[in-house]
Amino acid sequence: MKPDTLYGPVQQDLDLVDRAIDALRDLDYEPMAEMLDLVLAARGKRLRPALSLLAGKFGRYRPNLLIYLAAAIELLHTATLVHDDVIDNSTTRRGRPTANSVLRNTTTVMLGDYMFAHAADFVASTGNIDVVRLFSQTVMTIARGEIGQDMTAYDTRQTVREYLQRIGGKTASLFATACQGGALLGEAAKSRVAALRDYGHNLGMAFQIVDDILDFVGDEEEMGKPVGSDLIQGTLTLPSLLLLERYPKNNPIRKLFARRRRDEYLAQAVEMIRQSDIPQESYQMAKSFASEAEQALTTLPRNAARRILRDIVTYVLERRS
Amino acid sequence: MKPDTLYGPVQQDLDLVDRAIDALRDLDYEPMAEMLDLVLAARGKRLRPALSLLAGKFGRYRPNLLIYLAAAIELLHTATLVHDDVIDNSTTRRGRPTANSVLRNTTTVMLGDYMFAHAADFVASTGNIDVVRLFSQTVMTIARGEIGQDMTAYDTRQTVREYLQRIGGKTASLFATACQGGALLGEAAKSRVAALRDYGHNLGMAFQIVDDILDFVGDEEEMGKPVGSDLIQGTLTLPSLLLLERYPKNNPIRKLFARRRRDEYLAQAVEMIRQSDIPQESYQMAKSFASEAEQALTTLPRNAARRILRDIVTYVLERRS
Numbered sequence: 001m002k003p004d005t006l007y008g009p010v011q012q013d014l015d016l017v018d019r020a021i022d023a024l025r026d027l028d029y030e031p032m033a034e035m036l037d038l039v040l041a042a043r044g045k046r047l048r049p050a051l052s053l054l055a056g057k058f059g060r061y062r063p064n065l066l067i068y069l070a071a072a073i074e075l076l077h078t079a080t081l082v083h084d085d086v087i088d089n090s091t092t093r094r095g096r097p098t099a100n101s102v103l104r105n106t107t108t109v110m111l112g113d114y115m116f117a118h119a120a121d122f123v124a125s126t127g128n129i130d131v132v133r134l135f136s137q138t139v140m141t142i143a144r145g146e147i148g149q150d151m152t153a154y155d156t157r158q159t160v161r162e163y164l165q166r167i168g169g170k171t172a173s174l175f176a177t178a179c180q181g182g183a184l185l186g187e188a189a190k191s192r193v194a195a196l197r198d199y200g201h202n203l204g205m206a207f208q209i210v211d212d213i214l215d216f217v218g219d220e221e222e223m224g225k226p227v228g229s230d231l232i233q234g235t236l237t238l239p240s241l242l243l244l245e246r247y248p249k250n251n252p253i254r255k256l257f258a259r260r261r262r263d264e265y266l267a268q269a270v271e272m273i274r275q276s277d278i279p280q281e282s283y284q285m286a287k288s289f290a291s292e293a294e295q296a297l298t299t300l301p302r303n304a305a306r307r308i309l310r311d312i313v314t315y316v317l318e319r320r321s
Numbered sequence: 322m323k324p325d326t327l328y329g330p331v332q333q334d335l336d337l338v339d340r341a342i343d344a345l346r347d348l349d350y351e352p353m354a355e356m357l358d359l360v361l362a363a364r365g366k367r368l369r370p371a372l373s374l375l376a377g378k379f380g381r382y383r384p385n386l387l388i389y390l391a392a393a394i395e396l397l398h399t400a401t402l403v404h405d406d407v408i409d410n411s412t413t414r415r416g417r418p419t420a421n422s423v424l425r426n427t428t429t430v431m432l433g434d435y436m437f438a439h440a441a442d443f444v445a446s447t448g449n450i451d452v453v454r455l456f457s458q459t460v461m462t463i464a465r466g467e468i469g470q471d472m473t474a475y476d477t478r479q480t481v482r483e484y485l486q487r488i489g490g491k492t493a494s495l496f497a498t499a500c501q502g503g504a505l506l507g508e509a510a511k512s513r514v515a516a517l518r519d520y521g522h523n524l525g526m527a528f529q530i531v532d533d534i535l536d537f538v539g540d541e542e543e544m545g546k547p548v549g550s551d552l553i554q555g556t557l558t559l560p561s562l563l564l565l566e567r568y569p570k571n572n573p574i575r576k577l578f579a580r581r582r583r584d585e586y587l588a589q590a591v592e593m594i595r596q597s598d599i600p601q602e603s604y605q606m607a608k609s610f611a612s613e614a615e616q617a618l619t620t621l622p623r624n625a626a627r628r629i630l631r632d633i634v635t636y637v638l639e640r641r642s
Binding site for chain 2: 029031032035083086087104106107109110111113114116117118120121124125127128129132133135136137139140142143144146147148150151
């Protein structure tokens, strides 16, 4: 199923979220409007804002508040990518040029800061201090996860456990907050809020693991970025950690990180992973998180939103880009 | 008067603000605790958090809320400096090595993000959604001001008016918010909130102009940074704009920006400004904002806090670093 048709009952409100974000460009300062144009055009599947809206369906559905939360979540995600691209020196994302490839790095950092601030302003517009607090703490968690990733770059002593902790902070925390925040705004019962947070966390874990698998087995054109891009940045993900585990000696990743004949060793690492059952084994781990996510849904009422949340789990596992 | 003895009635609460910020280092992730150590040690005069506390004295003084706002303001300011130093490639600040001179730029950007998020979390701890909103909008304003500065670097067609607009966003907005936020938390009367915001804005304008003068006439050792550092970054401030106005032709700043014999032309520009009455003329502008700030105070009750706010105006004009 394509994400465009996936979000059924919240599709229309999701368009309003888009409009709220697009309104960022309406600035009287032309150079900045152009910059925002550039970074906002590269938005993706709108999965995270959809989660907020859907979670809001398990209490009193209040679109006028939920739209602000959803916009905050999506804009925060986009701001994170803007800073990530500066840090990784990436030139393309989703097949488009990144901000830092067009603007100066300095400008791009500040543009990201502006977007962070605007996301915080969106969430403040919900008027709900608990949701505001949840949001700021999530930004802290994401930044800690990113710093952890940066600090452990090229460090082949990392464990799978540390990897899972890292993606918990870097990715799953925002999925969890998207769901929990939506449920809180709908004033859903406590047990439902907890179930939705649990769903979001596990969905996010599955999402990131699949992302990390696709970085090795995906199609460059569909993904809009080169295969093995994580390894190029020194980032060890589940497939590469499993490859290191299986071949502790004479491993192309170690050679790659020693910075000799990089292209050759990168290609070799990618090929070894593709030829092995490592992608399958990694998918098993993604599936186990996906099952947890589905499990969390079982305590919720059987409504249209719950069905969509289940479909999203399937989509996250099956997506090719 | 030294700032340490300046803050009289809020001195003790200011120490609690420091303690709240210092608590950021209490992380179970050692490498990040060390990084925070580095950036938090370089804190300055605590002028902004003092303003929040003092403004809180014009309503019901609620230290338990004000401390969070003051910590948010000071931490936001520190985070801004962390990103600024990456952007300017600065190696020292207040005589200490900057984060980016010790850490990688990438790590420093994310460290700044973490600090921004923590500042947002502090302000959320006030539980006051109006103050949260004011804060997030101020971060947006600051980021716009910084982007404006970045976009106009090396552009000698700038006007003094544009400069004033820029420092209004980059600096005065945070002073204004420090005061307004404190007043709001104290539930001060509307007219007092407005007067304190007005005071903060004008104080911030005077503060930045003096800063920009000191960049030319100050003592390198006292300031902990090289003389003319703004010009080195291509940033035109009031003294350099006045120099451009007076010598439209054959101006060392134009030659400096053309990137030939930089040291020579920088020294020449600094010397010309120092020898002229440009510092005096710039001080006149700072003084006129300072008078506005004092004027704003006259509508407030004559209490100890008001006397201190007046002393701060004098301090801002007379400071040497």
